[in-house]
Amino acid sequence: MHPPLWRGDSRRTRVGDMHQDEPRDSEYSPRTNAFQTLLDKIYFHRLPAYGNTIFYGLGFLALTCLVLLAASGMTLAFMGQAWWLANPLGIYVRSLHLWTVQAFIFILILHALVGFATSAFRKPRRMVWVFGAIIFCLVLIQTEFGYGLRGDFESQFRAVSGADFWNGAYLGNLMNPLSHLQEFALHVAIIPITILLLFIAHYLLVHTYGISRPYREDITVPLVPADHRVMYARGVALITLIAILAFFFHSPYVKAITIADVAREKPALVAANLQAEFDRTSDTATYFDSMDPYTFDTRQVYVLMPYTLVTGADAATSSSVMIAALMPAIRNGIYESILTSADPVPDTYALRFLSDMNVFETKASSLNMSTAQWGMIKDETGSTAKLPPGSWWLIPLGVVNSAFDLLHNSAGDRIAGEILGFVMFLFITFPYIPYLNRLPEKLGLAPFIWRRGKKT
Numbered sequence: 001m002h003p004p005l006w007r008g009d010s011r012r013t014r015v016g017d018m019h020q021d022e023p024r025d026s027e028y029s030p031r032t033n034a035f036q037t038l039l040d041k042i043y044f045h046r047l048p049a050y051g052n053t054i055f056y057g058l059g060f061l062a063l064t065c066l067v068l069l070a071a072s073g074m075t076l077a078f079m080g081q082a083w084w085l086a087n088p089l090g091i092y093v094r095s096l097h098l099w100t101v102q103a104f105i106f107i108l109i110l111h112a113l114v115g116f117a118t119s120a121f122r123k124p125r126r127m128v129w130v131f132g133a134i135i136f137c138l139v140l141i142q143t144e145f146g147y148g149l150r151g152d153f154e155s156q157f158r159a160v161s162g163a164d165f166w167n168g169a170y171l172g173n174l175m176n177p178l179s180h181l182q183e184f185a186l187h188v189a190i191i192p193i194t195i196l197l198l199f200i201a202h203y204l205l206v207h208t209y210g211i212s213r214p215y216r217e218d219i220t221v222p223l224v225p226a227d228h229r230v231m232y233a234r235g236v237a238l239i240t241l242i243a244i245l246a247f248f249f250h251s252p253y254v255k256a257i258t259i260a261d262v263a264r265e266k267p268a269l270v271a272a273n274l275q276a277e278f279d280r281t282s283d284t285a286t287y288f289d290s291m292d293p294y295t296f297d298t299r300q301v302y303v304l305m306p307y308t309l310v311t312g313a314d315a316a317t318s319s320s321v322m323i324a325a326l327m328p329a330i331r332n333g334i335y336e337s338i339l340t341s342a343d344p345v346p347d348t349y350a351l352r353f354l355s356d357m358n359v360f361e362t363k364a365s366s367l368n369m370s371t372a373q374w375g376m377i378k379d380e381t382g383s384t385a386k387l388p389p390g391s392w393w394l395i396p397l398g399v400v401n402s403a404f405d406l407l408h409n410s411a412g413d414r415i416a417g418e419i420l421g422f423v424m425f426l427f428i429t430f431p432y433i434p435y436l437n438r439l440p441e442k443l444g445l446a447p448f449i450w451r452r453g454k455k456t
């Protein structure tokens, strides 16, 4: 006999109640289908009547998104950037990936709200919430690295702003969006695998304990067979909707800025910036934001080293002679290639050089997507109305920025990092916080959910 598992709930139940229809070992024969066996092991077989409603279908829809993200993401990584930026099928798969992210985050928010409203994080299910909440925070971080990999203007702008944010939050040595390789490793392997492991822990716990039962004595709900057909039908409807949206509304693309472009349009700006790098007065040379990961010598990297490589001569005595000699190589793109190949952490040198000329900020402002314009929540056309939407899930960051006037504060990134870190900490540890964790009971939203569903 199983011990009761619902120590925190007023009504206790047993693991066996939830899995009554699962075949026992003795029922397996040489003809048993292995895949059916796996599904039987994974499925919920009996649920409280409300368990078949959409409120409890959200976890499966989140999983559907996760699978779709993995499939489209692996295709993109396999085919490469040129394919996803230019090939019509590549653009479609990229759009599918982006729309799935939109759906995923929306569904996760609803899923967490259901868990919150029904106090589904009570003992012994507290770690179910904790694993889920860590997944949510990782998903938000993951989206930024995704934008960084796209390979267009938004990638550059977000990489530079993101690096600033992590430096401000003291985490710049660990999280560096300027490093293309690190972004790739984080977005394609490290974060997805962590999310997968956390999801397995999350699901194994819910599957073992069963979905939470009403904690109120006056609400009784019978157990009914789980309706897997409806569950899959919802999954198919979601995939169809995402596929249609991706077909009509493509993931945006605004050409990346190169140093050569700037040199052709504004040669004086590039020359002035080279001089500032040589004088070690540029933004990179004088950078400090809680920490300074840009410890390379800007004179050596941006002037002396390229000058020697381009001319084959030793450094000239005058900086203006070297700058003049570099300009043709800058215009034809050789200079940027030199920076990239000499860079121990590509694309730090090129992105910092562009950032020093303020071209990202200028272009972002002209597109209505600078941080002061709440650009993080807009798409690349600087519109909040266009489809697919921008990263609306960063609205809290915009709120924190304006509520505390952080954009005009030299410690703004650090303060924003501390506030958001604190909010994430509260969100993750919520089930363990006395008094606060009783809030959903006080709000009394749960009966609305518990009284749904057919009592067959």
Ligand code: HEM
Pocket (backbone or CB within 6 Å): 055, 056, 057, 058, 059, 060, 062, 063, 066, 108, 111, 112, 115, 116, 118, 120, 121, 125, 128, 129, 131, 132, 133, 134, 135, 136, 195, 199, 202, 203, 206, 210, 211, 212
């Ligand atoms: C990859 C992301 C996630 C996936 C795939 C996922 C999947 C699931 C599934 C399949 C269930 C069981 C059925 C259901 O209640 O829908 C579940 C339950 C649960 N999830 Fe998640 N989840 C994810 C993220 C989250 C997040 C972000 C939270 C909240 C912070 C969360 C909190 C919960 C809770 C509290 C339950 C228990 C519900 C109950 O016992 O009544 N999950 N999850």
